[in-house]
Amino acid sequence: MIWFVYGIFCCFKLLLVPAYRSTDFEVHRNWLAITHSLPLSKWYSDQTSQWTLDYPPLFAWFEFLLSQVAALFDPGMLRVDNLEYASTRTVLFQRLSVIITDAMLAFGTKECCAYIRASGVRKSSRWTLTWGSPTSVLALLILGNAGLLIVDHIHFQYNGFLFGVLLVSIAKMLQGKFLSSALWFSVLLNLKHIFLYVAPAYGVYLLRNYCLQDPQGPDAKGLWIFGGKQLSISRISKLIGIGGFVCFASFGPFIVMGQFGQVLSRLFPFKRGLCHAYWAPNFWALYNSVDKIAVIVGKRLGLPIAASAAAMTGGLVQEFEHTMLPSISPKVTFICTLVAMLPALIKLWLSPANPLHFVRCIVLCAFSSFMFGWHVHEKAVLLMIIPLSLLAVLWRKEAQIYLLLSTIGNYSLTPLLFTPLEIPLKGLLVLCHAIYAFVQLHQMFNLQKGSLLRLPLLSRLETLYTLGLMPLFVYQHILHRLLFADALPFLPLLLTSVYCAVGITYCWVTFYWHFLFSGNHKRKVH
Structure with a gap:
C-alpha cells in the first residue's frame, strides 16, 4: 500500500x-x-x-x-x-x-504504519472509514502533505528524505529498539542540524527508558539509584558510542584538518538576525508586530521615534533593534525555548510507560523551538506537522489539533511561491490536502453529522479562523495590488505571518494543555 x-x-x-x-x-x-x-x-x-x-x-x-x-x-x-x-x-x-x-519518507511512513498495526494501541473511539484504513490515511497525510510538496518539489529542498529518517527513528523508538533509534537520529542530526530542536525529547526518553534499569538487571551496574532504578554505565556507553561513531564519521576529517571551527561557523550563523526575510509565523512575528504598531501609535502621539524603526518590515535578513520593545538576543531566544520545553520534558520523564508520549514530546519540542528560536525558517513548521500526523490517526483531540495546525502551517508556506503560474497550484495543494484530512479524520472517529456552521472536529471559532485563510489568500494575490499597486510590498507577507502566528500559537497552547492535563491518552500501549 x-x-x-x-x-x-x-x-x-x-x-x-x-x-x-x-x-x-x-x-x-x-x-x-x-x-x-x-x-x-x-x-x-x-x-x-x-x-x-x-x-x-x-x-x-x-x-x-x-x-x-x-x-x-x-x-x-x-x-x-x-x-x-x-x-x-x-x-x-x-x-x-x-x-x-523521497523513498526514505515512504520507508519511514511504512515503519510507523507497521507499529500502529502491531502495537494494539487503544483509541478514544472506534475507527470507522468508508474505505481504507488508519494506516492508509496516515500514508496519504504524510506522502501527500501539501507543505512538503510546496517546499521540496516546487520551491526545492530535500525535506522528505530527512523526515523519512526521522520517522524511521521514531518508529524504532516506539518499537523499543532504542539503539537503532539512536543510530538513525544521530545520522539525522549529522544530515541537518535543525533536528537539534527535538533532541531533548530523545535524551530524556532514552535516559528514562533505556539507561535506567532494575538493579538486578543484566546491564544494571551503574552510578547511582533513582526511584528504584540504577543508571547503567554499559547502556550509556553504548549510546555515547553510537553518537560518537556517527559524529566522528561526519566531522572527523574536518577535525583532523583543523577545520572544525570553520564548519561550526557555517552551521550556526547567529548574525543573520532574529527573523528570516519572511517572518516565520511564531511568537517573534507577533512581538515584531506589536513593536511596529507601538511605533506607529507613538508617532501619532508625537513621541520622538527613530526614523530607522520601519526597517524591520523591509523583508531583509539582518539584525535589527526593536524600537519600543526590548531587543532580542540569541541568548534570550535560547532561554525562552528551553523554558518552553521543560514542562513537556518533565511530563515525559514522569510517564515512561507510554511511548506515544515520546511522539507528543517531539511535537512540543519542535513547537517550542519554532515559537521562540533564533532566525526560524517558516519551513520548520513541518517539524511539528509530520510527527503530529502519526497521533492524528490515533486520538480524536490530536486529530482536531492536527487539522488546524496542518491547514494553517501548510498555508503559511504558500508565500514561498510567488510567481503567477504557481498561485492557483499552491492554493489547490493546500485545499486538497485539507479537504482529504477533514473528511477522513471526521469519518475515522465515527462522529455525528457536523453542523453547517463549523468544520468537522473544529469549534465555531476555530472554523471561522480557518475559513479566514481564504479572504487572506484573495487579498494577498489580488486585492493588495488593486489597492496599493507596488506600494507596501511587504504588507501581504506581514499579514500572512501574523495571521498564521495567531493560529499556530493557539495550536501550541491547546496541544500543550492536552499533553499535560488530559487523561484521554494515559492508557498504556502494548
Whole structure:
C-alpha cells in the first residue's frame, strides 16, 4: 500500500518538474559542484558562490554521492564557477533526485504504519472509514502533505528524505529498539542540524527508558539509584558510542584538518538576525508586530521615534533593534525555548510507560523551538506537522489539533511561491490536502453529522479562523495590488505571518494543555 501511494505521488511530482524554482535550487547545485570538484579541505571554506555549504558534513557526503550520478546527466552543473547554471538536464536531475530520495519518507511512513498495526494501541473511539484504513490515511497525510510538496518539489529542498529518517527513528523508538533509534537520529542530526530542536525529547526518553534499569538487571551496574532504578554505565556507553561513531564519521576529517571551527561557523550563523526575510509565523512575528504598531501609535502621539524603526518590515535578513520593545538576543531566544520545553520534558520523564508520549514530546519540542528560536525558517513548521500526523490517526483531540495546525502551517508556506503560474497550484495543494484530512479524520472517529456552521472536529471559532485563510489568500494575490499597486510590498507577507502566528500559537497552547492535563491518552500501549 505504502509503495503504491509513493508511486502515485511520484507521477504527480514529475508534473512539477518545470515549476518555479527558488534560490535553493542553485544552492544545492552549488553544493553538488563543491563536493564533486573541490578537495575536502575546501568544502566549508569555498566562497565562489554566496550560497556556501552550511549543512552538516553527512549531508555534504550525500551531495557528493548525488554528484556522481549528476555527472552522467550534465557535467556542466558540477563546475564551481558555473553560477546560476540550470540546463534542462540539470533541472531534470535535481528534480528526480528529490523524487527518488523521497523513498526514505515512504520507508519511514511504512515503519510507523507497521507499529500502529502491531502495537494494539487503544483509541478514544472506534475507527470507522468508508474505505481504507488508519494506516492508509496516515500514508496519504504524510506522502501527500501539501507543505512538503510546496517546499521540496516546487520551491526545492530535500525535506522528505530527512523526515523519512526521522520517522524511521521514531518508529524504532516506539518499537523499543532504542539503539537503532539512536543510530538513525544521530545520522539525522549529522544530515541537518535543525533536528537539534527535538533532541531533548530523545535524551530524556532514552535516559528514562533505556539507561535506567532494575538493579538486578543484566546491564544494571551503574552510578547511582533513582526511584528504584540504577543508571547503567554499559547502556550509556553504548549510546555515547553510537553518537560518537556517527559524529566522528561526519566531522572527523574536518577535525583532523583543523577545520572544525570553520564548519561550526557555517552551521550556526547567529548574525543573520532574529527573523528570516519572511517572518516565520511564531511568537517573534507577533512581538515584531506589536513593536511596529507601538511605533506607529507613538508617532501619532508625537513621541520622538527613530526614523530607522520601519526597517524591520523591509523583508531583509539582518539584525535589527526593536524600537519600543526590548531587543532580542540569541541568548534570550535560547532561554525562552528551553523554558518552553521543560514542562513537556518533565511530563515525559514522569510517564515512561507510554511511548506515544515520546511522539507528543517531539511535537512540543519542535513547537517550542519554532515559537521562540533564533532566525526560524517558516519551513520548520513541518517539524511539528509530520510527527503530529502519526497521533492524528490515533486520538480524536490530536486529530482536531492536527487539522488546524496542518491547514494553517501548510498555508503559511504558500508565500514561498510567488510567481503567477504557481498561485492557483499552491492554493489547490493546500485545499486538497485539507479537504482529504477533514473528511477522513471526521469519518475515522465515527462522529455525528457536523453542523453547517463549523468544520468537522473544529469549534465555531476555530472554523471561522480557518475559513479566514481564504479572504487572506484573495487579498494577498489580488486585492493588495488593486489597492496599493507596488506600494507596501511587504504588507501581504506581514499579514500572512501574523495571521498564521495567531493560529499556530493557539495550536501550541491547546496541544500543550492536552499533553499535560488530559487523561484521554494515559492508557498504556502494548
